Amino acid sequence: MSIYEKKYEVCYYDIDLFGKLRLSSLINFLGDIATEHSEKVGIGIEFQKENNKAWVLYKWDIELNSHISYGDELTVRTNPYSFRKFYAFRTFEVLNKEGKVVAKAKSMWLMIDIKRRRAIRVPIEICDAYNVSCDLELPMGEVRDFQGKEVETFYTEYEHIDTNNHVNNVNYITWAINNTPMEKLEKLLPQNINVIYKKEAKYKELIKVETEFIEEENVGLYRFKNEENEDLSIIEIKFSEK
Numbered sequence: 001m002s003i004y005e006k007k008y009e010v011c012y013y014d015i016d017l018f019g020k021l022r023l024s025s026l027i028n029f030l031g032d033i034a035t036e037h038s039e040k041v042g043i044g045i046e047f048q049k050e051n052n053k054a055w056v057l058y059k060w061d062i063e064l065n066s067h068i069s070y071g072d073e074l075t076v077r078t079n080p081y082s083f084r085k086f087y088a089f090r091t092f093e094v095l096n097k098e099g100k101v102v103a104k105a106k107s108m109w110l111m112i113d114i115k116r117r118r119a120i121r122v123p124i125e126i127c128d129a130y131n132v133s134c135d136l137e138l139p140m141g142e143v144r145d146f147q148g149k150e151v152e153t154f155y156t157e158y159e160h161i162d163t164n165n166h167v168n169n170v171n172y173i174t175w176a177i178n179n180t181p182m183e184k185l186e187k188l189l190p191q192n193i194n195v196i197y198k199k200e201a202k203y204k205e206l207i208k209v210e211t212e213f214i215e216e217e218n219v220g221l222y223r224f225k226n227e228e229n230e231d232l233s234i235i236e237i238k239f240s241e242k
Contacts, residue, residue, distance in 0.1 A: 002130045004037040005077040010070055016185075018242075021068035023190050024174045027060070030092050030105055031170065033076050041129040045163060052114050053123075055088070057169045059108040060195040061140040066102040067189065067242075073097040080130040081138050086110055086119040089138035106140050114164075117200075141194040143236040146221045148210035151179055156205050166200035172233040176222040179211050180237075188218055188239035198231040207232070 014025035038044045038055075048054050068074070074094055081089040087108055094103035113120050127133055162168040172195065177185070201207060206227040213220050218239040224232040 002037075002041070002132060003077055003079045004033065004040065005075055006033045006036060008074045008076060010068060010072045010074065012070060015070045018186075019070050020189065021072070023177060023193065023237075024170050026064075026068070026094070026103060027062070027170050027173055029074070029076050029094070030078070030107070033078050033092070034090060034107075037078055037080075043126055043129045049114070053120070054112055054114050054164050055109045056112055056164060056166075056200070057107065057197055058087070058110045059106075059140055059197070060169075060193060061106040062193040063104045064102070064189070064191050064193075065104070066096070066100065068094075068096075068102055074102070080132050081106075082134045082136040083122045083127050083132060084135050084137055085121055088122060089136075091138070106138055108138070108140060141192070141236075143194050143196050143234045144221070146212050146223070148212040148221060148223055150208055150210050152209040154207055156201055156203055156207060158203065160201075161203050164200075166202055167205075167232075169195075169197060169233075172197070172222075172224055172235060175207070175209060175224065176220065176235045176237060179209055179222060180220050181213065184213065184218075184220070184239065187242060189242055190237050191240040192238040194236045195233060196235075197233050199226070201226060201232050 008029050010021050014021055016022050077093045079091045081091050090107045092105040093101050096102050110119055111122050156167050160167045160171045208225040210223040220237045222235040226232055
């Protein structure tokens with residue numbers, strides 16, 4: 001089992017107007033440590049480009065156990081849990097300076113052929129690099145089906161695009177929060193987040209947003225579609241009282 005950890009400080013640009021860690025900033029921490037871990041074991045961005053491969057995120061299952069605020073010192077740990085056919089499962093823990101786990105996450109990644117944009121089986125050398133050989137599936141939360149209403153349309157921009165030449169996964173989280181009523185954000189904080197990424201979006205592609213908020217459960221539901229009405233991502237966020 002190959003566990004990797006890195007320390008982070010919650011900076012001013014990581015917080016929202018209430019002084020709490022943005023959900024997008026937390027997920028950026030998780031993505032950063034996963035990328036750095038791959039670099040440390042020799043199978044990072046350049047290795048993937050040279051071998052015509054890339055990791056794309058398929059699912060997030062995130063749990064926030066405590067408020068994270070400006071100036072907090074965090075330790076983020078990640079573990080490549082297992083590889084199974086086309087998929088990789090990776091877990092995360094976020095600890096405060098007292099060693100308390102303030103957030104946990106599970107993730108599911110898909111390996112693709114960059115040129116063909118199709119899923120490929122994870123090569124044995126990648127499993128060996130992480131010293132992981134198990135073939136276990138990691139149970140993860142799902143996103144419920146819903147019938148939302150369209151609330152916004154816009155086009156993707158330069159800053160939305162990452163090195164895989166598609167919209168980076170964190171943008172969907174930002175768009176979801178941006179489409180949550182302010183009166184909810186004033187009283188509530190994200191607690192459980194489940195995300196499924198269905199299809200990639202490219203530069204200058206039209207995005208359509210559909211949302212629903214279930215008052216009695218404090219749950220926000222968000223669906224992102226392209227111009228052809230295909231699902232790009234579906235997100236469910238369970239909020240809790242501040």
